[in-house]
Amino acid sequence: MKPVIALVGRPNVGKSTLFNRLTKSRDAIVADFAGLTRDRHYGDGRLGDREFICIDTGGFEPDSSTGIVKEMAKQTKQAVAEADAVIFVVDIRLGLSAHDSDIARYLRSVNKRVHLAVNKAEGMSESPLLGEFHELGMGEPHPISSAHGQGIRSLLDAVLEPFEDATEEFGAGPQQDGVIRLAVAGRPNVGKSTLINTWLGEERLVAFDMPGTTRDAISVDFERNGQKFKLIDTAGLRRKGKVFEAIEKFSVVKTLQAIADAHVVLLLLDATQGVTDQDAHIAGYILDSGRAVVVAINKWDAVDSYQRETLQRQIEQRLAFLKFAPLHN
Ligand SMILES: Nc1nc2c(ncn2[C@@H]2O[C@H](COP(=O)(O)OP(=O)(O)OP(=O)(O)O)[C@@H](O)[C@H]2O)c(=O)[nH]1
Ligand SMILES: [Mg+2]
Known part of the structure; x- marks a missing residue:
């Protein structure tokens, strides 16, 4: 790291x-x-x-x-x-x-x-x-x-x-060993842990490793269709029993370190909150790091069609520099 x-x-x-x-x-x-x-x-x-x-x-x-x-x-x-x-x-x-x-x-x-x-x-x-x-x-x-x-x-x-x-x-970017390293980034409460739990519930969990100190990133290995993945914890996630839960404090450092170690970064937004300054900062940082990026909008079910339109416009304006990135909702 x-x-x-x-x-x-x-x-x-x-x-x-x-x-x-x-x-x-x-x-x-x-x-x-x-x-x-x-x-x-x-x-x-x-x-x-x-x-x-x-x-x-x-x-x-x-x-x-x-x-x-x-x-x-x-x-x-x-x-x-x-x-x-x-x-x-x-x-x-x-x-x-x-x-x-x-x-x-x-x-x-x-x-x-x-x-x-x-x-x-x-x-x-x-x-x-x-x-x-x-x-x-x-x-x-x-x-x-x-x-x-x-x-x-x-x-x-x-x-x-x-x-x-x-x-x-760790400084040389993500390891190149055939395992795709994936980081899920986003502010606290956007639903990172729920997404990851849903995901991993469906996939085969190969290993789980949690280093000694809280500041170290944790990672989870899983496989899908024969492709090995490693999920890198950004911030705000920790393991409680079999599931992940979000921790209150957003750690910029952990997010930056996770992005540095990842091949692909999933940026999760919260439909009920719109695109915040912090979202835009994280997005800018991912872009600067040269990593592949996927933007996902969570809680899509919780907003009406008017809010959806507003959000779409916000994304076009505030994340204009990510125009090339796929948007999933
Ligand atoms: N001569 C000289 N001036 C410097 C040097 N480094 C910074 N300055 C000047 O010192 C002033 C303050 O610089 P900043 O970098 O804003 O200082 P800072 O510590 O970040 O200030 P705060 O954020 O307000 O605490 C500016 O006018 C700089 O141009 C230096 O190496 N030599
Ligand atoms: Mg200063």
């Missing part, structure tokens, strides 16, 4: 600029005033043939107790919880602040691998100003310039080093 890296730091230090460089996207909002990135942004990163998932977060104030800042802190903590490693970004031009020390204290408490990136250090890789960041107790500071692309490779080498073996096996 691809390692997941969260970018954390106080406002305006250049997290989004670093995210854009790592993912080579224009996705994250970059601006010159603090507090602009409010949600978590996810993207695919690659260094040589090593792939990873990167999460950009908003400016982090771990101790904040009110308003939007508190919400951003919550988002950041979730990103850290989902991550295998954290890049803690600080700003060499502003120097070390009490705020950085608060973040360092928080990061030490969560027991993740943390790498300290000292940003905006273009042409300053030998600067004595780097010295003060040792105080954070986060190991050797890596001078980088996100804007100019300096020091990024050596930072990533350090971050990805512990995952070397894992990415060799």
Whole structure:
């Protein structure tokens, strides 16, 4: 599975600029005033043939107790919880602040691998100003310039080093062994588990394997007409006795990892909810990943003909970039 890296730091230090460089996207909002990135942004990163998932977060104030800042802190903590490693970004031009020390204290408490990136250090890789960041107790500071692309490779080498073996096996896309890997993606409650249970009830279940930790994807092997399939759990599914049930929390990371490991992704929509922003995001991501995609609309029986027409139009508009994909209802 691809390692997941969260970018954390106080406002305006250049997290989004670093995210854009790592993912080579224009996705994250970059601006010159603090507090602009409010949600978590996810993207695919690659260094040589090593792939990873990167999460950009908003400016982090771990101790904040009110308003939007508190919400951003919550988002950041979730990103850290989902991550295998954290890049803690600080700003060499502003120097070390009490705020950085608060973040360092928080990061030490969560027991993740943390790498300290000292940003905006273009042409300053030998600067004595780097010295003060040792105080954070986060190991050797890596001078980088996100804007100019300096020091990024050596930072990533350090971050990805512990995952070397894992990415060799999983980073290269789905395995090519004749088994068709299928992922079912969709928001919680669209009916993923019901669909899968119905499906597997009819087919021969060959094996079931559930790795130790909850963050690992689970998979189910089955056969149909002599073709072997492997169903990859995205998010929001877990096994309870003989059936699958949906878990409350939607895990973007699991969805992204499942898509990366799949040949075909079934995107399940909910007819009663229409096409939501999150549906559109997942669809865009599947498309970017170059996987085959099938869009399915569940709960078709629960809507009347007027709603069906509205939905059809919504799909044409909001998922216009998927026009080539087959639509089943
Ligand atoms: N000189 C210099 N400026 C940079 C560098 N990286 C980012 N910046 C600038 O710093 C400002 C803030 O960058 P962002 O990437 O938006 O910072 P952020 O940490 O994502 O900010 P929030 O999301 O608001 O917390 C922008 O004006 C960037 O152009 C760098 O390596 N060198
Ligand atoms: Mg940002």
